[in-house]
Structure formats: C-alpha cells, structure tokens
Amino acid sequence: MKKRIQNIAVMTSGGDAPGMNAAIRAVVRSGVYYNKDVFGIYRGYEGLIEGDMERYSARMVSNIINRGGTILKTARSEEFRTVEGRKKAYENLVKNNIDALVVIGGDGSFRGMKVFAEEFDFPVIGIPATIDNDISGTDYTIGFDTAANTAMDAIDKIRDTASSHNRLFFIEVMGRDAGFLATYAGLAGGAEDILIPEKDRGIDSLVNSLRRSKRSGKTSSMVVVAEGEKSGKNVFEIARYVEENLKEYEVRVVIIGHIQRGGCPSVFDRVLASRLGIKAVEALLDGQYNMVTGFKSNHVIVYPLEQAITDQKGVSQELIRIIPILTT
Ligand code: ADP
Numbered sequence: 001m002k003k004r005i006q007n008i009a010v011m012t013s014g015g016d017a018p019g020m021n022a023a024i025r026a027v028v029r030s031g032v033y034y035n036k037d038v039f040g041i042y043r044g045y046e047g048l049i050e051g052d053m054e055r056y057s058a059r060m061v062s063n064i065i066n067r068g069g070t071i072l073k074t075a076r077s078e079e080f081r082t083v084e085g086r087k088k089a090y091e092n093l094v095k096n097n098i099d100a101l102v103v104i105g106g107d108g109s110f111r112g113m114k115v116f117a118e119e120f121d122f123p124v125i126g127i128p129a130t131i132d133n134d135i136s137g138t139d140y141t142i143g144f145d146t147a148a149n150t151a152m153d154a155i156d157k158i159r160d161t162a163s164s165h166n167r168l169f170f171i172e173v174m175g176r177d178a179g180f181l182a183t184y185a186g187l188a189g190g191a192e193d194i195l196i197p198e199k200d201r202g203i204d205s206l207v208n209s210l211r212r213s214k215r216s217g218k219t220s221s222m223v224v225v226a227e228g229e230k231s232g233k234n235v236f237e238i239a240r241y242v243e244e245n246l247k248e249y250e251v252r253v254v255i256i257g258h259i260q261r262g263g264c265p266s267v268f269d270r271v272l273a274s275r276l277g278i279k280a281v282e283a284l285l286d287g288q289y290n291m292v293t294g295f296k297s298n299h300v301i302v303y304p305l306e307q308a309i310t311d312q313k314g315v316s317q318e319l320i321r322i323i324p325i326l327t328t
Contacts, residue, residue, distance in 0.1 A: 015105075040071075137294050
C-alpha cells in the first residue's frame with residue numbers, strides 16, 4: 001500500500017565502494033528537492049540498531065562527490081542477523097518518525113534489507129554499490145568502474161617491471177563470486193590470462209598456454225587471478241605450481257588488495273551514483289517499495305529486490321571467449 005512518505009533515512013552498508021558518497025549526496029539532495037526530511041544513519045545496520053543518525057541538510061553533503069569511502073561510514077552487523085537486533089532497528093526508525101529506508105550496499109546488505117522489510121512491512125529501496133559488480137538486474141554497480149581502473153593502473157605498473165626482468169606475474173584482484181574486476185582490468189591491462197570464478201580454466205591448461213607463449217617469443221607475462229577463481233588453490237599455490245612446471249620463468253605474486261576499494265570515484269561512478277540516488281527517492285515517493293535501482297541498457301530502472309538477490313550474475317560468455325583471442 002502506498003503511504004505518505006515525509007522522512008527518509010539513508011545508510012551505507014557492507015563493503016565500501018567508491019561513489020557511495022555521490023549516492024548519499026543524490027539521496028539527500030533529491031529528498032530536499034521534494035521537500036522531504038532526510039536522515040543519515042551511521043555505520044549501516046549497526047548504527048541503525050544503536051539509533052546513530054542525524055538529519056542531513058543539502059549543505060551537509062557539499063564537497064563529497066569527489067571523495068572515496070563513505071561519510072556515513074559502513075559496517076557489518078551480526079546483531080542485525082537476529083530478530084532482536086532488527087526489532088531494535090525498527091523501533092529506532094519508528095521513534096524518529098522515519099517512513100522509508102534507502103540502503104546503499106551490496107547483496108548482503110540487500111538480503112538484510114529484504115528480511116527486515118518483510119518482518120516489519122517497512123518501505124525500503126536499495127542502491128547497488130559494490131566494486132564486485134555482482135548484483136543481478138543492473139549492468140553496473142557503483143564503484144566497479146573506479147575499482148577496475150585502479151586495478152588496471154596497478155597492472156600497467158607491474159607490466160613495466162615484468163618486461164624489464166622477463167618475469168611472470170600472478171596478480172590477484174578482488175572478486176569472490178564474480179570475475180568482473182579481473183576480466184575488465186585484465187583485458188584492459190593486456191593480461192596473458194585471466195582466472196575467474198565463472199570458468200574453471202584448469203591449471204595444467206594454464207601452464208601449457210604459458211609455455212606456448214614463451215615459445216612464441218613472449219619474455220614476460222601477467223596472469224590476473226580473481227580471489228574466487230575455481231582451481232581450489234590460492235594465488236601463491238597457483239604461482240608455485242606454475243613455477244615448478246615451467247622452469248623458464250621467474251615467477252612473482254602481487255595482491256592488489258584494498259587499494260581497489262579506495263580513491264576518487266570515476267566520472268562513470270559519480271554519474272551512475274547520482275542517477276541511482278535520485279531514482280531511489282523518486283521511486284519511494286511513487287510508492288515503489290522493496291525495490292532496487294539499477295542501470296540497464298543505458299537506462300535507469302527500478303526492479304524487485306527479490307531479483308537482485310536471487311538471480312545469478314556473472315561475466316558474459318562473450319567476454320570469456322575473447323580473452324584467448326587477444327593473447328594469441
Ligand atoms: P555487502 O552488502 O557488501 O554484500 P555483507 O555481506 O557483509 O556486505 O552484508 C552487510 C550486512 O547485511 C551484514 O553485516 C548483516 O548485518 C546484513 N545481512 C546480510 N545478510 C543478512 C541476512 N540474511 N539477514 C539479516 N541481515 C543480513
């Protein structure tokens with residue numbers, strides 16, 4: 001049922017991603033634009049349980065569109081996984097006369113939001129923000145583009161040293177369930193091979209392909225490895241296996257790590273976050289609850305929360321197919 005919405009709360013939750021600030025700014029400013037009161041909740045569900053929130057004016061989100069991280073902080077909350085924790089969260093929303101909740105986060109945050117919305121029949125909407133780009137229903141999530149560029153920059157730098165010393169580098173990038181970061185950064189950085197969760201490449205076929213490359217005249221190579229790739233080995237074990245079976249190369253391992261989460265958001269992420277933030281507020285005011293905003297085929301869309309957390313999303317077959325062509 002459509003209810004009159006006057007007070008909207010916004011939070012960032014789960015893993016941080018560049019562009020979250022731009023999304024907060026868009027939610028606050030569109031709320032103010034439509035004469036609503038917007039409250040910022042600190043530290044995700046943890047802050048909601050503690051009632052850690054304040055009213056945000058349009059000016060309080062000045063000078064943040066360019067900043068990485070999140071001014072509202074983010075957290076993971078074990079207590080929110082319990083009914084008692086969620087009840088405290090609900091009571092704080094009621095106490096502060098909040099009518100709807102906007103959650104900027106990844107699929108874990110959305111799962112929590114769905115449980116909460118169903119339990120208390122509370123209007124919610126999600127804005128997908130994760131560097132992994134692993135949320136179904138949207139082509140891109142906020143933070144992915146920036147993180148992919150950061151990983152690509154790192155790969156470019158490693159290439160310089162790899163080619164100077166004739167070395168083979170294994171470069172681990174984030175991505176436990178989906179290989180978008182590895183695929184985009186690896187393709188853009190000219191990696192020799194890319195190992196992702198979507199496809200079990202087979203470690204011996206990797207060794208054979210690296211051997212063929214060596215024989216064809218390549219003196220250095222880079223293999224990009226997503227955290228969640230399917231060989232069952234970690235990046236150090238993969239590197240050791242390859243080194244033992246391919247004596248011609250001197251092998252090194254680099255884990256890019258948390259650098260991928262930081263930094264100023266790209267143009268793409270700032271504009272995406274701004275558009276999805278506004279759409280979230282407009283959808284709520286239009287009575288569309290338990291939904292997620294997204295970007296599909298160049299359009300801003302609103303779709304069911306259920307779809308965002310149940311459908312599987314992975315790197316397309318087209319991208320997987322072109323990797324070996326480019327490294328011939
Ligand atoms: P992300 O949003 O980046 O995927 P997490 O997976 O850590 O991050 O989820 C963020 C938070 O969402 C968790 O710490 C927890 O409080 C809440 N959450 C996740 N799944 C559930 C669930 N099934 N029920 C209740 N809360 C959940």
